[in-house]
Amino acid sequence: MRQQLNQVIESIKPIQHEFFELASQHLDQLTKPPGSLGKLEDIARQVAGITGEVMPLFNKKAVIVMAGDHGVCEEGVSAFPAEVTPQMVLNFLNGGAAVNVLARHAGADVVCVDIGVNADLEHPALVARKVRKGTRNMAREAAMTREEAVQAILEGAAVVDDYAAQGYSLFATGDMGIGNTTASAAILCALTGVDAGLAVGRGTGIDDERWRHKVDVVKKALEINEPAKEDALDVLAKVGGLEIAGLVGVILGAAKNRCPVVIDGFISSAAALVASKLAPLSASYMLASHLSHEQGHGKLLEAVGLEAMLQMDMRLGEGTGAVLCFNLIDAAGKIMREMATFDSAGVSRS
Numbered sequence: 001m002r003q004q005l006n007q008v009i010e011s012i013k014p015i016q017h018e019f020f021e022l023a024s025q026h027l028d029q030l031t032k033p034p035g036s037l038g039k040l041e042d043i044a045r046q047v048a049g050i051t052g053e054v055m056p057l058f059n060k061k062a063v064i065v066m067a068g069d070h071g072v073c074e075e076g077v078s079a080f081p082a083e084v085t086p087q088m089v090l091n092f093l094n095g096g097a098a099v100n101v102l103a104r105h106a107g108a109d110v111v112c113v114d115i116g117v118n119a120d121l122e123h124p125a126l127v128a129r130k131v132r133k134g135t136r137n138m139a140r141e142a143a144m145t146r147e148e149a150v151q152a153i154l155e156g157a158a159v160v161d162d163y164a165a166q167g168y169s170l171f172a173t174g175d176m177g178i179g180n181t182t183a184s185a186a187i188l189c190a191l192t193g194v195d196a197g198l199a200v201g202r203g204t205g206i207d208d209e210r211w212r213h214k215v216d217v218v219k220k221a222l223e224i225n226e227p228a229k230e231d232a233l234d235v236l237a238k239v240g241g242l243e244i245a246g247l248v249g250v251i252l253g254a255a256k257n258r259c260p261v262v263i264d265g266f267i268s269s270a271a272a273l274v275a276s277k278l279a280p281l282s283a284s285y286m287l288a289s290h291l292s293h294e295q296g297h298g299k300l301l302e303a304v305g306l307e308a309m310l311q312m313d314m315r316l317g318e319g320t321g322a323v324l325c326f327n328l329i330d331a332a333g334k335i336m337r338e339m340a341t342f343d344s345a346g347v348s349r350s
């Protein structure tokens with residue numbers, strides 16, 4: 001299985017700088033002072049480099065919501081019970097969650113994947129790729145074996161392959177898993193050395209006392225498992241989650257298919273950091289959507305080398321911030337396709 005993962009990693013190529021340059025040249029022909037559309041221009045250039053098209057049109061877009069449960073919920077680290085994970089999966093499938101609304105607004109599809117929910121779920125629209133029913137409690141033992149983590153990554157990459165084959169060309173990451181801000185904080189600590197007190201946030205909205213306990217649980221998980229800082233797969237397996245591993249696969253799969261992948265909040269960014277450690281070239285296929293309200297998110301983005309497009313004080317996950325940014329990416333594409341040039345409009349240059 002490790003060999004299959006190596007194949008995915010090796011199939012990721014650098015983005016095409018000639019298209020990045022062509023996009024820059026086109027932007028400078030458009031009827032505006034050079035650089036005046038700011039980050040919208042950065043997006044247009046990056047997307048051109050990724051796709052090999054100066055005027056890309058994303059007819060099919062998908063947010064891949066990976067759902068999995070966390071053994072560490074036994075420790076009382078969330079404001080909500082673990083049953084919410086399967087309940088929300090059904091909500092996604094029925095179109096009623098926040099991500100469904102924002103995806104409809106952006107003309108995107110929500111793909112919900114059961115990568116590790118601790119329940120038997122059946123629904124015609126559910127993508128069934130369960131690796132196991134939830135992780136083990138990382139405060140006591142490794143959350144996953146290395147093999148389980150690799151399998152979850154490969155499942156995530158395979159989902160993107162399936163959708164890319166159907167013509168989807170823009171992806172976003174989304175997560176659902178009660179307890180997953182604890183796992184994401186542990187990944188941040190293990191890979192960057194940041195103190196647990198600066199990595200752990202309020203998640204679904206815990207009070208001060210429970211926050212202090214959550215910090216202790218993360219510290220304990222790191223002490224017991226001793227994840228190796230230089231081995232991202234070890235970190236992912238020991239203190240990560242099935243949906244986080246699945247999202248690592250989504251990111252690698254998108255990069256492999258030369259598709260932009262929009263990274264959502266705290267949990268998705270933990271996956272992005274792992275992906276960037278496993279396959280450094282994957283980082284240039286990522287666009288960071290928003291800066292989550294969750295403490296520690298800025299540090300994760302910094303570690304990957306990404307800058308968020310929006311700061312909306314959102315702290316939900318599901319891919320909500322990422323699909324909101326589909327609108328901006330589509331807008332950047334329209335600028336490239338529809339704006340007049342100085343020559344075509346007869347506007348004088350400086």
Ligand SMILES: Cc1cc2ncn([C@H]3O[C@H](COP(=O)(O)O)[C@@H](O)[C@H]3O)c2cc1C
Nearest residue numbers: 078080175176177178179180181203204317
């Ligand atoms: C109703 C509901 C919908 C959600 N959608 C995303 N999350 C988010 O909250 C969870 C992480 O927070 P913690 O680590 O504190 O459990 C994840 O499931 C994440 O996707 C939700 C949480 C709830 C309660």
Ligand SMILES: O=C(O)c1cccnc1
Nearest residue numbers: 265266267292315316317
């Ligand atoms: O930033 C996120 O993705 C996030 C923050 C809190 C809870 N769930 C998700």
